[in-house]
Amino acid sequence: MSQPNVSEVDVLIIGAGPAGLMAALWMSRCGIKTRVIDRREAHVRVGQADGIQSRSLELFDSFDIVDKIWKESCHMVEMSMWNPGDDGVLRRASRMSNTIPGISRFSQGVLLAQHRIEGVFLESLAEYSNVEVQRSIEPISITCNPSGAENQSAYPVKVIIAQIVTERSPYPIVNPASNGAAGFDGQRKNRKLNGIQEKPAPEETIAAKYVISCDGAHSWTRSQLGFQMEGEQSEYIWGVLDVIPITNFPDIRTRCAIHTASAGSIMLIPREDRLVRIYCQLSEVKPGSDGRFDRSSIKPDMILKAAQKIMSPYELEYKHCDWWTTYQIGQRVGTRFSAHDRIFLAGDAIHTHSPKAGQGMNVSMQDSYNLGWKLALVIKGIAKPSILETYESERRTVAKELIEFDQRFSRLWSKPPAKDSADEGGVLMKDFQHAFQKQRLFSSGFAVDYGPSILTAKDGIVHRRETTNGAGCGPKTQDSEFQMKSQQHLATNLPLGQRFPSFRVINHCDARSWHFGKLLKADGLFHIVLFAGDVSKTEQMQRIYGFTDALTNMATPLVQYSINNSGSQKTRCHVADVLTIHSAPRQQVEYLDFPELLRPFDEELGWDYDRIFVDEESYYEGHGNAYEGYGIDKVRGCVVIVRPDQHVAWIGGLEDVDSLETYFANFLAASSKR
Amino acid sequence: MSQPNVSEVDVLIIGAGPAGLMAALWMSRCGIKTRVIDRREAHVRVGQADGIQSRSLELFDSFDIVDKIWKESCHMVEMSMWNPGDDGVLRRASRMSNTIPGISRFSQGVLLAQHRIEGVFLESLAEYSNVEVQRSIEPISITCNPSGAENQSAYPVKVIIAQIVTERSPYPIVNPASNGAAGFDGQRKNRKLNGIQEKPAPEETIAAKYVISCDGAHSWTRSQLGFQMEGEQSEYIWGVLDVIPITNFPDIRTRCAIHTASAGSIMLIPREDRLVRIYCQLSEVKPGSDGRFDRSSIKPDMILKAAQKIMSPYELEYKHCDWWTTYQIGQRVGTRFSAHDRIFLAGDAIHTHSPKAGQGMNVSMQDSYNLGWKLALVIKGIAKPSILETYESERRTVAKELIEFDQRFSRLWSKPPAKDSADEGGVLMKDFQHAFQKQRLFSSGFAVDYGPSILTAKDGIVHRRETTNGAGCGPKTQDSEFQMKSQQHLATNLPLGQRFPSFRVINHCDARSWHFGKLLKADGLFHIVLFAGDVSKTEQMQRIYGFTDALTNMATPLVQYSINNSGSQKTRCHVADVLTIHSAPRQQVEYLDFPELLRPFDEELGWDYDRIFVDEESYYEGHGNAYEGYGIDKVRGCVVIVRPDQHVAWIGGLEDVDSLETYFANFLAASSKR
Incomplete structure (x- = not known):
């Protein structure tokens, strides 16, 4: 083996699926030097995940990439339940909206093939950075020197990589015309891959x-780190078909739950381009004595036959199959999500479960959405490395909730309908329907509620362990405690730890109506949202001036609009920006009445006219009733800190600037302070 | 000079501005062999038009290109009027919405530089066709042999073109950093161009x-054809500045009309990227004895000084100027719009006027939007050439209305405010405000109302002159008359001749809410919109079956879904498609209850699930109340023919298939009939 090359990089991302690319998007927006490697030779263009939650659409919007996905995708608006009637014949039992109306500006979840989503991510990466995915690259070893963990100029993780050189592609891209004859599933593919390095490959150390x-x-990194997955495998085996169905089943274009007395269940998911994904229980396939089943025994026509039996008396055929696979339901969650807060696992590497709730890709992307900005702030020297602890504390809770949810949810799918309430082997359809209604909040991604931490000022004590480099005598560990404090009662509908919801507001200057959430871009900045109240009242406007004066005079220079007058807006504030929503009649206040901090000036570009908004009736799009929606007093207002990932971090009054400063001071690096 | 090459093409488009590219879009969608030539060396990237009406946004949507433009553009929501108060000091007199709320799904007009709009057109052309713009190409001669005008296999128009070869570019693209120092205006540029052919150029005959x-x-074609422009020049001279203003004027981000007692008027138009277009009256510049003024005497600082005077006591400066120009208000309309119905003029070549109402680019694009599909249908042998007469009859009326509107409107701008109602030299501000409110319908593009013609079955007699090729003895001319008949009372809010408005409806199969107008794509098809009424009633469903049976058995094969099962949807129906909106409760009717004509089947793709819609409450987007909006009886419904350009062509009852057939038979070519 030749002497390996060594190259330095701020962040190495292993795996270019949705979670990896979401992390890369953060790095591209925050200007972090990044490499992405993937062992797959090509961008796989069929199959895999397809469901996109409303919350994920909000994340896409924060990176300004939602439009294409929203347009290309299939919008899944409705959910139907089909059960046997008293005569044993399948009939539609109920219909409901697939998500909770009003929960997001992206009302419905949508469906689009994973590769299309990845494609949009890749386009955006190319537009904002020079990050490219290097394919056919496999990591060979990974080591981390934990003693340097607090030293931000060190490169403590060493990864040796090798190019995979094979005689022939191990990834037969399914030709749609072949009707899935060359079908394979993602899991098998990964396992196959581990064995094939037929030629020696050039090496490099990153x-x-x-x-x-x-x-x-089947995370290589997880296995190298020796981390375990906890959980269990069920006896239920399912098949998946991506086909263009030819059928007289009337609800083929809505999400359907079809239960039969003894033939098993189906979930139908309508897709783009007339495709439908059919999740079909294979009741006749049972796992062997080792708890596993023989995957090679299953072919698409077996899945079709099982589906035909379940959907009878309706007919189901297809001429075009895009992809197919099989899986055994199981739920597992990783014991640890990071090593030394230097190596982080995200996505399927730390949680696996059944695909039917459409959670996998979403929770995975949200993992790295949670992590990306934290890493960027630490690398840029803005935040202390201790904020990285919150990745595991926040996301492991979500992963465990997901696993519990999936256990309950997939059991409801795999059991037959109960004959009566005494039938314990079955599922009462009213319980199933109830569970479905309940799951909509979880499935849309809005149930996530981060606990108190250094980044989320929920009332309570937060413990933190900080490691510093002692002078020549190794790292020192120091424990500290914070008394976190917020005034939740000032914004009763903005629960701390949850994602900041969106209501329509009006731009004060040009009267355009905006969904406020759309303005919270993923650029790594915290957003200080000033609910300025009724500024037509002199006393209230004085409070606003008091607030901005205090903010300007803080020891921690959060908001530095005038650092560099010739620079672009983006580089001028490095920790937080301020957005204002007032509730005074727009006619009674002029833009220039507000303090300059709220409407920064640039010598070339003049005033920034996109920072002050009004909660008022719009000309074309009704009244957003934002103050009411957020649960905030229309006269006195309040101040809310929103994290770069849009979760509510702190709430206080206009006079609580000390507490606001404390929130930031707790985690800002010393170099960020004056 | 060498022997010229001759190449044949269905359509030659001269000029790649918005009107020319809009025509090219039609050709790309209808598969017509097309060439586009433009004398400009490069795509000009500053200045020119910027206003986009709501109606133009609808046209863009019909070509599926609206999203980018909507996103990039500045949305002009509000209009403010500023006048001197009793103390002579400028003050805001009123505010109103810039367009009429609810008039379109694109509520507000938007602003975006013409070159960006052209850029989106060019991208779409590249996506749908191999049509490219050939630049630096100038036509040298144009001739037409009218005797072959009815012969669709002939190529009667001969255009000799030459490449413009110059030593140096005559088009200094303004460097934004130069602050408009190299500024020029579009008109001067064109005139310069006529003189510069410094080298002999290769020639070709098309x-x-x-x-x-x-x-x-300054249309070359118009002058070759000897057509005149009728109208007059005013004494009013205006300047235009595209700048990033630095100002304390509070309404700088809204459309403003600023009148002063004696310094003149300003119209402000906010633009994308912090730009503002300032239209400023140059009261001190007067035309000479020839009625024209010396353009070269005006420089941007003169316009700025005039603007500062008008906006005083507010301050106005800028550091960045994108473009500037001057113009003398005049209104002219072409006497003729076509020669032999073989050569057509569109856009500025047939109407010129002042730019302030934001009409120029819009009316120009709408000219060729009106023409494009007609030409395509004739070239494809579907429609008789006589439909081409309607281009001039429809668009010349619009042009004349535009000219009249602009005369009234620009006079209101250029005169000072009246001191009192006896002051005839001035404009009463309440008249101005009233005129503004009235102009919003016109300015949005929805006032267009095409008269009765072979394509618009407004009640009355339509005369038509048809020219046919006599056997060996030259063309024969034949006059004929049609009794056009519609039942306007069946759809009281769908005025014949006007554009079909849009309301939200729900897809019957997947419950997704759609703006119905979004479904009327510009593919050259007529849309037969079947308002099926309450199909949960047996009697009404029988009427629907009666309608589709009659349609299927018509002598004119309008709707041919099953011509070619293996072809794509697009090629299967060559004249019209059928879209259904029913008003029955969605729960009470199944998709397969409808006749197959309304939900065509394909052997590979199954049923088409995107053809039947419901007027019902949606899960997320309220109730569209489409039947009420269209003024149609919810039980009995009706049938509406919508032209490929979305204008209402014919209205009848479900039993009026004979009349529907007559509508089509009047203009379909013999080859289209059975």
């Missing part, structure tokens, strides 16, 4: 400050 | 079936 590993359910 | 000439206000 020295990284941080590694984010999104290398899937 | 033999075209049809020519669409969109070569601007």
Whole structure:
């Protein structure tokens, strides 16, 4: 083996699936030097995940990439339940909206093939950075020197990589015309791959400050780190077909739950381009004595036959099959999500479960959405490395909730309908329907509620362990405690720890109506949202001046609009920006009445006219009733800190600037302070 | 000079501005062999038009290109009026919405530089066709042999073209950093161009079936044809500045009308990227004895000084100027719009006026939007050439209305406010405000109302002159008359001749809410919109079956879904498609209850699930109340024919299939009939 090359990088991302690319998007927006490697030779263009939650659409919007996905995708608006009637014949039992109306500006979840979503991510990466995915690259070893973990100029993680050189592609891209004859599933593919390095490959050592590993359910990184997955495998085996169905089943274009007395269940998911994904229980396939089943025994026509039996008396055929697979339901969650807060696992590498709730890709992307900005702030020297602890504390809770949810939810799918309430082997259809209604909040991604931490000022004590480099005598560990404090009662509908919801507001200057959430872009900045109240009242406007004066005079220079007058807006504030929503009649206040901090000036570009908004009736799009929606007093207002990932971090009054400063001071690096 | 090459093309488009490219879009969608030539060396990237009406946004949507434009553009929501108060000091007199709320799904007009709009057109052309714009190409001669005008296999128009070869570019693209120092205006540029052919250029003869000439206000084609422009020049001279203003004027981000007692008027138009277009009256510049003024005497600082005077006591400065120009208000309309219905003029070549109402680019694009599909249908042998007469009859009326509107409107701008109602030299501000409110319908593009013609079955007699090729003895001319008949009372809010408005409806199969107008794509098809009424009633469903049976058995095969099962949807129906909106409760009717004509089947793709819609409450987007909006009886429904350009063509009852057939038979070519 030749002497390996060594190259340094801030962040190495292993795996270019949705979780890995979401992390890369953060790095591209925050200007972090990043490499992405993937063992797959090509961008796989069929199959895999397809469901996109409303919350994920909001994340896409924060990176300004939602429009294409929204347009191309299939919008899944409705959910139907089909059960046997008293005569044993299948009939539609109920219909409901697939998500909770009003919960997001992206009302419905949508469906689009994973590769199309990845495609949009890749286009955006190319537009904002020079980050490219290097394919056919496999990591060979990974080591981390924990003693340097607090030293931000060190590159403590060493990853040796090798190019995979094979005689022939191990990834037969399914030709749609072949009707899935060359079908395979993602899991088998990954396993196959581990064995094939038929030729010696050139090697390179990457020295990284941080590694984010999104290398899937059979994560190489996880196994190298020796982390375990906890959980269990069920006896239920399901098949999946992506086909263009030819059928007289009337609800083929809505999400359907079809239960039969003894033939098993189906979930139908309508897709783009007339495709439908059929999740079909294979009741006749049972796992062997080792708890596993023989995957090779199953072919698409077996799945079709099982589906035909379940959907009878309706007919089901297809001429075009895009992809198919089989899986055994199981739920597992990783014991640990990071090593030394230098190597992080995300996505399927730390949670696996059944695909039917459409959670996998979403929760995976949200993992790295949670992690990306934290890493970027630490790498840029803005935040202390201790904020990285919150990745595991926040996301492991979500992963465990997901696993519990999936256990309950998939059991409801795999059992037959109960004959009566005494039938314990079955599922009462009213319980199923109730569970479905309940799951909509979880499935849309809005149930996530981060606990108190250094980044979320929920009332309570937060413990933190900080490691510093002692002078020549190794790292020192120091424990500290914070008394976190917020005034939740000032914004009763903005629960701390949850994502900041969106209501329509009006731009004060040009009267255009905006969904406020659309303005919270993923650029790594905290957003200080000033609910300025009724500024037509002199006393209230004085409070606003008091607030901006205090903010300007803080020891921590959060909001630095005038650091560099010739620079672009983006580089001028490095920790937080301020957005204002007032509730005075727009006619009674002029833009220039507000303090300059709220409407920064640039010598070339003049005033920034996109920072002050009004909660008022719009000309064309009704009244957003934002103050009411957020639960905030229309006269006195309040101040809310929103994290770069849009979760509510702190709430206080206009006079609580000390507490606001404390919130930031707790985690800002010393170099950020005056 | 060498022997010229001759090449044949169905359509030659002269001029790649918005009108020319809009025509090219039609050709790309209808598969017509097309060439586009433009004398400009490069795509000009500053200045020119910027206002986009709501109606134009609908046209863009019909070509599926609206999203980018909507996103990039500045949305002009509000209009403010500023006048001197009793103390002589400028003050805001009123505010109103810039367009009429609810008039379109694109509520507000938007602003975006013309070159960006052209850019989106060019991208779409590249996506749908191999049509490219050939630049630096100038036509040298144009001739048409009218005797072959009815012969669709002939190429009667011969255009000789030459490449413009110059030593140096005559088009200094303004460098934004130069602050407009190299500024020029579009009109001067065109005139300069006529003189510069410094080297001999290679020549080619294009033999075209049809020519669409969109070569601007100084149209070469118009002058070759000897057509005149009628109208007059005013004494009012205005300047235009595209700048990033630095100002304390509070309404700088809204459309403003600023009148002063003696310093003149300003119209402000906010633009994308912090730009503002300032239209400023130059009261001190007067035309000479020839009625024209010396353009070269005006420089941007003169316009700025005039603007500062008008906006005083507010301050106005800028550091960045994108573009500037001057113009003298005048209104002219072409006497003729076509020669032999083989050469057509569109856009500025047939109407010029002042730019302030934001009409120029819009009316120009709408000219060729009106023409494009007609030409395509004739070239494809579907429609008789006589439909081409309607281009001039429909668009000349619009042009004349535009000119009249602009005369009234620009006079209101250029005169000072009246001191009192006896002051005839001035304009009463309440008249101005009233005129503004009235102009919003016109300015949005929805006032267009095409008269009765072979394509618009408004009650009355339509005369038509048809020219046929006599056997060996030259063309024969034949006059004929049609008794056009519609039942306007069946759809009281769908005025015949006007554009079909849009309301939200729900897809019957997947419950997704759609703006119905979004479904009327510009593919050259007529849309037969079947308002099926309450199909949960047996009697009404029987009427629907009666309608589809009659449609299927018509002598004119309008709707041919099953011509070619293996072809794509697009090629299967060549004249019209059928879209259904019913008003029955969605729960009470199944998709397969409808006749197959309304939900065509394909052997590979199954049923088409995107053809039947419901007027019902949606899960997320309220109730569209489409039947009420269209003024149609919810039980009995009706049938509406919508032209490919979305204008209402015919209205009848479900039993009026004979009349429907007559509508089509009047203009369909013999080859289209059985």
